[in-house]
Amino acid sequence: MAHTRKDFLKATALGGAALGLNPTGSLAERVTRTPLEKPAPTRPAPRAKNILILGGTGFIGPFQVRSALERGHNVTLFNRGSGRAMFPYLETLVGDRNGDYEALRGRRWDVVIDNARNNPSWTEMAAEFLKDSVDQFMYVSSRSAYADLSAVPMSSDAPTWTYESAGVPRDQENLPYGLGKAVSERIVQRVMPGRSTILRPGLIIGPGDETDRFTYWPVRIHRGGEILAPGDGSDPVQIIDVRDLTDFTVRLAEDLTTGEFNCIGPATPRPMAELLYGIRAVTTAESSFTWVPREFLEAHGVRPYQEMPCWRPPVPGFEGFARFDLTPEIEAGLTFRTLADTAEATLEYHFSRPVERQNSIGPGLTAEREAEVLAAWHAQNG
Numbered sequence: 001m002a003h004t005r006k007d008f009l010k011a012t013a014l015g016g017a018a019l020g021l022n023p024t025g026s027l028a029e030r031v032t033r034t035p036l037e038k039p040a041p042t043r044p045a046p047r048a049k050n051i052l053i054l055g056g057t058g059f060i061g062p063f064q065v066r067s068a069l070e071r072g073h074n075v076t077l078f079n080r081g082s083g084r085a086m087f088p089y090l091e092t093l094v095g096d097r098n099g100d101y102e103a104l105r106g107r108r109w110d111v112v113i114d115n116a117r118n119n120p121s122w123t124e125m126a127a128e129f130l131k132d133s134v135d136q137f138m139y140v141s142s143r144s145a146y147a148d149l150s151a152v153p154m155s156s157d158a159p160t161w162t163y164e165s166a167g168v169p170r171d172q173e174n175l176p177y178g179l180g181k182a183v184s185e186r187i188v189q190r191v192m193p194g195r196s197t198i199l200r201p202g203l204i205i206g207p208g209d210e211t212d213r214f215t216y217w218p219v220r221i222h223r224g225g226e227i228l229a230p231g232d233g234s235d236p237v238q239i240i241d242v243r244d245l246t247d248f249t250v251r252l253a254e255d256l257t258t259g260e261f262n263c264i265g266p267a268t269p270r271p272m273a274e275l276l277y278g279i280r281a282v283t284t285a286e287s288s289f290t291w292v293p294r295e296f297l298e299a300h301g302v303r304p305y306q307e308m309p310c311w312r313p314p315v316p317g318f319e320g321f322a323r324f325d326l327t328p329e330i331e332a333g334l335t336f337r338t339l340a341d342t343a344e345a346t347l348e349y350h351f352s353r354p355v356e357r358q359n360s361i362g363p364g365l366t367a368e369r370e371a372e373v374l375a376a377w378h379a380q381n382g
């Protein structure tokens with residue numbers, strides 16, 4: 001795919017249409033991910049479920065909606081009102097997760113999906129309020145819930161954070177992210193024993209991701225030239241396209257599958273080199289990769305995951321970070337899109353954003369910093 005500006009305008013319109021988006025509005029605004037009208041199911045499930053999504057209008061929520069509607073399910077949203085503008089054809093119940101759940105009273109759903117980020121009290125209030133009105137409670141947790149990522153391969157049996165292992169007093173209000181996730185998981189399992197599903201995604205990527213943690217790479221490779229690449233290319237990467245995550249979520253709801261599930265991929269961890277070459281396959285700019293060892297990068301202030309997104313070389317204690325055995329998840333229905341699909345959709349989304357936003361990619365290296373580090377590397381290595 002050629003990524004000239006003209007091509008992007010065209011690709012954006014086509015990509016938007018393919019995604020069911022509004023191609024005529026301001027594509028960078030969240031609301032542009034709104035289909036103009038309720039899409040017809042494209043691959044209906046044998047039985048339609050009634051699904052309540054707590055949230056639904058941020059990053060993953062709209063894709064949960066889309067995955068559910070594609071399967072012909074009925075979706076209700078609960079948020080402070082953004083759902084009414086984004087999904088006018090869905091029922092949005094208005095409340096506040098800080099304590100106003102009245103809009104949910106007297107209703108029944110098959111399943112609720114809770115997207116609360118790091119607010120155990122939100123999750124506790126919702127679970128208590130809904131325990132007799134839903135069959136299944138799905139909580140979107142995180143790989144960060146694991147207190148120990150040293151096992152190879154990792155599985156969902158690995159220990160998760162406790163107040164004790166995190167060294168955090170029980171009365172502390174704002175919990176570290178991983179501990180907040182682990183505490184929320186246990187709340188759900190206590191309030192709805194045997195009826196809870198815990199999803200532990202790794203880095204969620206793809207269209208709509210405003211954190212830019214994967215986006216850095218497609219955008220950088222699309223720019224072409226000499227690209228600073230970390231390590232020797234062999235370090236493993238496991239991440240998840242938001243659409244794979246939400247398709248899996250809906251499958252677990254359809255089958256009333258309970259338990260804990262890691263949500264990352266692919267099944268065989270992808271070496272960093274394969275990730276970058278795979279992304280390059282959907283761009284046309286001339287480019288080359290210069291692989292620079294971790295020690296040199298560290299010495300020049302280039303940190304894994306921050307300045308080199310997606311890259312976390314296996315250091316002691318984190319050997320399993322991107323080495324999950326996903327056999328149970330695949331048996332339960334987790335599938336993986338191609339990297340090409342993810343890379344293309346990410347580029348289309350990125351180039352649909354306002355130019356200022358396009359020019360302020362979050363993590364990663366600026367062009368100047370990258371050139372400096374490459375120059376230092378060549379000066380040392382000829």
Ligand SMILES: NC(=O)c1ccc[n+]([C@@H]2O[C@H](COP(=O)([O-])OP(=O)(O)OC[C@H]3O[C@@H](n4cnc5c(N)ncnc54)[C@H](OP(=O)(O)O)[C@@H]3O)[C@@H](O)[C@H]2O)c1
Nearest residue numbers: 055056057058059060061079080081082096097115117204
């Ligand atoms: N990004 C990653 O790589 C990653 C990795 C692992 C796990 N996760 C997890 O994935 C989830 C991401 O969720 P998301 O933000 O994309 O979910 P979302 O459901 O799409 O968006 C957040 C929703 O929360 C609603 N909301 C915010 N404050 C509220 C309040 N006080 N009362 C009621 N509703 C409120 C917002 O609507 P209103 O503003 O209208 O209220 C919005 O609909 C999080 O749990 C995160 O921890 C993310």
